[in-house]
Amino acid sequence: MGxxxxxxxxxxxxxxxxxxxxxxxxxxxxxVANQIDPAIDVTLQSENGMLGLGPFPAEADVDPDIxxxxxxxxxxxDRTSYVSSADSFGMIRGGHIDASILGAMEVAENGDLANxxxxxxxVKGPGGxxxxxxxxRRIIVLMDHVDKVGQPKFRKACSLPLTGTxxxxxxxxxxxxxxxxxxxxxxxxxxxxxxVSIDELRAVTEADFNDTx
Amino acid sequence: MGxxxxxxxxxxxxxxxxxxxxxxxxxxxxxVANQIDPAIDVTLQSENGMLGLGPFPAEADVDPDIxxxxxxxxxxxDRTSYVSSADSFGMIRGGHIDASILGAMEVAENGDLANxxxxxxxVKGPGGxxxxxxxxRRIIVLMDHVDKVGQPKFRKACSLPLTGTxxxxxxxxxxxxxxxxxxxxxxxxxxxxxxVSIDELRAVTEADFNDTx
Amino acid sequence: MVDKVYDDAVAxxxxxxxxxxxxxxxxxxxxxxxxxxxxxIEQSGVxxxxxxxxxxxxxxxxxxxxxxxxxxxxMVSSYVGENKEFERQYLAGELQIEFCxxxxxxxxxxxxxxxxxxxxxxxxxxxxxxxxxxxKMFGGEPYLLETGIVADLAIVKAWRADPYCNxxxxxxxxxxxxxxxxCGKITVAxxxxxxxxxxxxPDQVHTPGIFVKRLIRAASNExxxxxxxxxxxxx
Amino acid sequence: MVDKVYDDAVAxxxxxxxxxxxxxxxxxxxxxxxxxxxxxIEQSGVxxxxxxxxxxxxxxxxxxxxxxxxxxxxMVSSYVGENKEFERQYLAGELQIEFCxxxxxxxxxxxxxxxxxxxxxxxxxxxxxxxxxxxKMFGGEPYLLETGIVADLAIVKAWRADPYCNxxxxxxxxxxxxxxxxCGKITVAxxxxxxxxxxxxPDQVHTPGIFVKRLIRAASNExxxxxxxxxxxxx
Numbered sequence: 001m002g003x004x005x006x007x008x009x010x011x012x013x014x015x016x017x018x019x020x021x022x023x024x025x026x027x028x029x030x031x032v033a034n035q036i037d038p039a040i041d042v043t044l045q046s047e048n049g050m051l052g053l054g055p056f057p058a059e060a061d062v063d064p065d066i067x068x069x070x071x072x073x074x075x076x077x078d079r080t081s082y083v084s085s086a087d088s089f090g091m092i093r094g095g096h097i098d099a100s101i102l103g104a105m106e107v108a109e110n111g112d113l114a115n116x117x118x119x120x121x122x123v124k125g126p127g128g129x130x131x132x133x134x135x136x137r138r139i140i141v142l143m144d145h146v147d148k149v150g151q152p153k154f155r156k157a158c159s160l161p162l163t164g165t166x167x168x169x170x171x172x173x174x175x176x177x178x179x180x181x182x183x184x185x186x187x188x189x190x191x192x193x194x195x196v197s198i199d200e201l202r203a204v205t206e207a208d209f210n211d212t213x
Numbered sequence: 214m215g216x217x218x219x220x221x222x223x224x225x226x227x228x229x230x231x232x233x234x235x236x237x238x239x240x241x242x243x244x245v246a247n248q249i250d251p252a253i254d255v256t257l258q259s260e261n262g263m264l265g266l267g268p269f270p271a272e273a274d275v276d277p278d279i280x281x282x283x284x285x286x287x288x289x290x291d292r293t294s295y296v297s298s299a300d301s302f303g304m305i306r307g308g309h310i311d312a313s314i315l316g317a318m319e320v321a322e323n324g325d326l327a328n329x330x331x332x333x334x335x336v337k338g339p340g341g342x343x344x345x346x347x348x349x350r351r352i353i354v355l356m357d358h359v360d361k362v363g364q365p366k367f368r369k370a371c372s373l374p375l376t377g378t379x380x381x382x383x384x385x386x387x388x389x390x391x392x393x394x395x396x397x398x399x400x401x402x403x404x405x406x407x408x409v410s411i412d413e414l415r416a417v418t419e420a421d422f423n424d425t426x
Numbered sequence: 427m428v429d430k431v432y433d434d435a436v437a438x439x440x441x442x443x444x445x446x447x448x449x450x451x452x453x454x455x456x457x458x459x460x461x462x463x464x465x466x467i468e469q470s471g472v473x474x475x476x477x478x479x480x481x482x483x484x485x486x487x488x489x490x491x492x493x494x495x496x497x498x499x500x501m502v503s504s505y506v507g508e509n510k511e512f513e514r515q516y517l518a519g520e521l522q523i524e525f526c527x528x529x530x531x532x533x534x535x536x537x538x539x540x541x542x543x544x545x546x547x548x549x550x551x552x553x554x555x556x557x558x559x560x561x562k563m564f565g566g567e568p569y570l571l572e573t574g575i576v577a578d579l580a581i582v583k584a585w586r587a588d589p590y591c592n593x594x595x596x597x598x599x600x601x602x603x604x605x606x607x608x609c610g611k612i613t614v615a616x617x618x619x620x621x622x623x624x625x626x627x628p629d630q631v632h633t634p635g636i637f638v639k640r641l642i643r644a645a646s647n648e649x650x651x652x653x654x655x656x657x658x659x660x661x
Numbered sequence: 662m663v664d665k666v667y668d669d670a671v672a673x674x675x676x677x678x679x680x681x682x683x684x685x686x687x688x689x690x691x692x693x694x695x696x697x698x699x700x701x702i703e704q705s706g707v708x709x710x711x712x713x714x715x716x717x718x719x720x721x722x723x724x725x726x727x728x729x730x731x732x733x734x735x736m737v738s739s740y741v742g743e744n745k746e747f748e749r750q751y752l753a754g755e756l757q758i759e760f761c762x763x764x765x766x767x768x769x770x771x772x773x774x775x776x777x778x779x780x781x782x783x784x785x786x787x788x789x790x791x792x793x794x795x796x797k798m799f800g801g802e803p804y805l806l807e808t809g810i811v812a813d814l815a816i817v818k819a820w821r822a823d824p825y826c827n828x829x830x831x832x833x834x835x836x837x838x839x840x841x842x843x844c845g846k847i848t849v850a851x852x853x854x855x856x857x858x859x860x861x862x863p864d865q866v867h868t869p870g871i872f873v874k875r876l877i878r879a880a881s882n883e884x885x886x887x888x889x890x891x892x893x894x895x896x
Contacts, residue, residue: 081626284454338507347776
C-alpha cells in the first residue's frame with residue numbers, strides 16, 4: 001500500500017522541466033536525482049556554492065573539496081561552476097532557482113512548512129532551508145503521510161516551529177499527491193497512491209483539501 | 214607664491230604609508246601617482262573594479278578593456294586584480310581603502326565636502342565620490358584655495374550641495390596645509406606655502422581654523 | 427542541453443521588448459557595454475524606456491544611441507557627464523534622471539538580483555541623495571535605506587561563454603556586468619567568443635549560466651575608447 | 662613590497678588574539694576550514710570566544726577543537742548538527758547559540774565587510790528567526806531586517822596565494838571564505854601553496870590582497886571528509 005520513497009522521488013522528478021535549475025534537500029529528496037528523465041536537462045544546485053552537481057565519485061576520485069550541502073563527496077560536470085555562499089544564496093533568495101524539493105516534519109493546509117526543529121530536542125539549526133523556501137520559485141515537499149506513531153503530518157496548522165509561512169506548492173506523501181494552483185489557493189488532492197482509498201486518506205489527514213481527481 | 218599642482222600632489226603623496234591601498238580622484242589627485250616615494254609600496258584602486266593600477270600604456274599597448282574610473286586607458290601590474298563594481302565598492306564602503314585623495318569645490322570647517330554639483334549648471338552626477346567619502350578611512354582634499362573670482366573655497370559652511378558631511382581629514386591648497394586629529398577636531402593650519410603670510414591666508418579663508426604651526 | 431544560444435540579437439530579444447519597460451545594462455563608460463544588443467534595441471524602436479546603467483554613453487555610441495533616438499524616458503545612473511544630447515533632453519524636460527551614487531547603484535542591482543529588498547548604507551547621508559529616503563541609526567551612525575532594483579530585462583557583455591552560458595568577463599570590462607546579469611527578470615548576454623563545454627575552469631566562472639537565459643555572439647566589438655591616454659602623457 | 666607572509670600561524674596571530682573577541686571563520690562543514698590557524702588559536706588558550714561560522718566542526722576537528730577546549734562562549738551559525746560536545750555544552754548552559762539561516766549568515770558577513778549596516782530579506786519571516794527583529798514591507802511583502810557582521814579577526818583557507826595575498830579558493834572549499842575574508846577588522850589567511858607574483862590571472866582572483874593582512878602556508882591540510890559517499894552507494 002502506498003508509494004515507496006523511490007516512487008515518491010519519481011513523482012517529484014516528473015515536475016521538473018527541461019532547463020530547470022533545482023535544489024534538492026537532504027533525505028528523500030536526494031533520491032530525486034536518480035529519477036530525472038534523461039531526456040530533459042536539469043542542473044542541480046547545492047547551497048554551499050556548487051552549480052551543476054555530478055554523481056558520487058568512484059573511490060579513487062573522492063575529492064574533499066567537492067561536497068554537496070549534505071557534506072557528501074560528489075563530482076563535477078562539464079557545466080559546473082563554483083560560487084561563494086553569498087552568491088549561492090543570491091541565486092536562491094533572488095528567485096533564480098526554478099524548484100526545490102525538500103523533506104518536512106509537517107505541512108499545513110495554508111502552505112506553512114516545518115522542517116527544522118522539534119522543541120525539547122537539541123536544535124541543529126535551520127541550515128539553508130529557510131532561505132530555500134523564501135526564495136525558490138516552486139517548493140515541492142516529499143514526506144511520509146504520518147509520523148512514527150501514526151499521527152497526520154499534513155495538518156490544519158503546524159505544531160512545530162515554522163521554516164516558512166505559505167511556501168509549499170506541492171506535497172507528495174507515500175499515500176497521495178496534493179497540489180495548489182498558487183499560494184492563494186487551497187491544496188487539491190490530485191492522486192491517491194495505489195491501494196489507498198479516499199476515506200483512508202481522510203482518516204490520516206488533518207488538513208482540509210479539495211478532491212479534484 | 215604658493216604651491217604648484219605638482220607640489221600639492223607631492224604633499225598629499227607624503228601622507229601615504231607603506232602598504233597603503235589608495236583611491237585617487239580625477240583632476241589634481243591624479244598627479245599624486247607620480248609623486249609617491251618609490252621606497253614605499255602603495256596599491257592604487259579604481260572604483261570601476263581594478264585594484265593595482267599601472268601607468269598609462271605605450272601607444273601599442275592600449276587596451277580598451279583596461280581603464281580607470283576617469284575612463285583613461287591604463288595598464289595592469291603583477292599585483293593587479295579585477296572585481297565587479299559591487300565588490301569594488303565593498304572595498305570602499307567597507308573601510309578597506311586606507312586613503313582617498315579627492316578634488317573639491319568647497320570644504321567647510323566642520324569637514325563637509327562639496328564636489329559634485331553646482332545648482333543651475335547641468336548636473337553630471339555624483340559618480341563614486343559619495344561612496345568614497347562615506348567609506349574610505351582617510352580623506353585628503355586637494356583644491357585651489359580660492360575660486361576663479363578669488364572667493365574662499367574653505368568655508369564656514371558649504372554653499373554647494375554636499376558630497377558628504379564631516380568627511381575631510383586633511384586639506385591641501387595651493388597656499389596652506391590644514392589637518393585635523395579626528396572628525397571631532399577642528400582644522401589646524403600646519404604649514405603655509407612659501408611666500409604666503411598668515412594674514413594673507415586669513416584674508417582668503419572663510420573657515421575658522423587653529424594655527425598650530 | 428537546452429540551447430540558449432541564439433543566432434543574432436534580433437532573435438535573442440524577440441518577445442522581450444515592450445514600451446515602458448526597464449532595462450538594466452552592464453558597462454562603465456563605454457567599457458564592457460553590450461554594443462550589439464543596444465543596436466538591436468535601437469532598431470526595434472521600443473520606446474519610453476527606463477535605463478538602469480552607470481552611465482548614459484556618449485552622443486553616438488553606447489546607450490547614447492537610444493537617447494538620440496528618443497527611446498528613453500528615464501535614466502537611473504551615477505554619472506552622465508559625457509553626453510550632450512542627454513543634456514539637451516534633460517534641460518528640455520524630455521528626460522528624467524535618478525542619480526545614484528555609483529556604489530549604491532552597484533549594490534542596488536546586486537540586491538535586486540539576490541532577493542534583498544533594501545539595505546542601509548552611509549553613502550549619501552546628509553546629501554541631496556538622502557531626500558525622501560529613510561534613515562536609520564546603526565552603532566550611533568545614520569545610514570540610508572536604498573532599495574534593490576529588478577529590471578524587466580538585463581543586457582550584459584562578456585568575453586567568453588560556454589554553451590551552458592557560464593560567462594567570463596575581461597579586465598575592467600567586468601564592472602557592472604555581473605550585477606546586471608542577476609537583476610533582470612530575464613537576462614540576455616552577448617559574448618566576444620564561445621568556447622566548448624568544460625573549457626572554462628569551474629573555479630573561474632564569473633556569472634554562472636543560471637543567470638543567462640539567452641546568449642549571442644557579439645556582432646559588434648568596436649570597444650570605443652573615451653580617453654586614450656598613453657605613456658607620453660604623464661604617469 | 663610589504664611582506665605580509667608570516668613564517669607560521671603563531672607568528673601570524675601574534676598580537677591579534679584577546680579574550681572575549683569575535684572570530685569569523687570560513688568553511689562549510691569541514692570543507693575549506695583554516696585548519697592550521699584553528700590549531701594555533703586552540704594552542705594560544707584564548708577564551709570566551711564568539712565564533713561566527715556556518716558550522717561548529719565535529720568533536721575533534723575544525724572549530725570543534727576550540728569548543729572541546731572550552732574556549733567558546735557563543736556561536737553564530739546556521740547548523741551545528743555534527744558535534745556532540747557542542748550539544749553537551751549547550752544543554753549545560755555553557756554555550757550560547759545564535760542561529761542564522763545559512764544565506765542570511767553569508768549575507769551578514771558580506772554586508773559587514775562591505776559597509777552595509779543592515780539589509781532586508783524574506784528569509785525567516787514568520788519564524789522564530791524573526792523574533793525581536795524589525796519587519797518592513799516592500800511591494801506588499803514583509804521582509805526582515807538583518808545586520809552586517811564585523812569580526813575582530815577573520816580566518817580563511819585558500820588554495821593559492823601570490824605574495825600580494827591575492828587568493829584563489831578551490832571548488833566547494835570556497836563557500837564562506839570570501840565573505841569571511843572581508844568581514845574581519847583584520848584577516849589572516851592560510852594557503853595550500855604560494856605562487857609567484859603575476860602568476861595569478863588578474864581576472865581570476867577570488868579575494869584581492871587588500872583584504873588579507875597576514876598570510877601563512879597551511880601546515881595542516883588534512884581535509885577530513887564528513888560523509889564519504891562513492892558511486893557504489895547510488896548517485
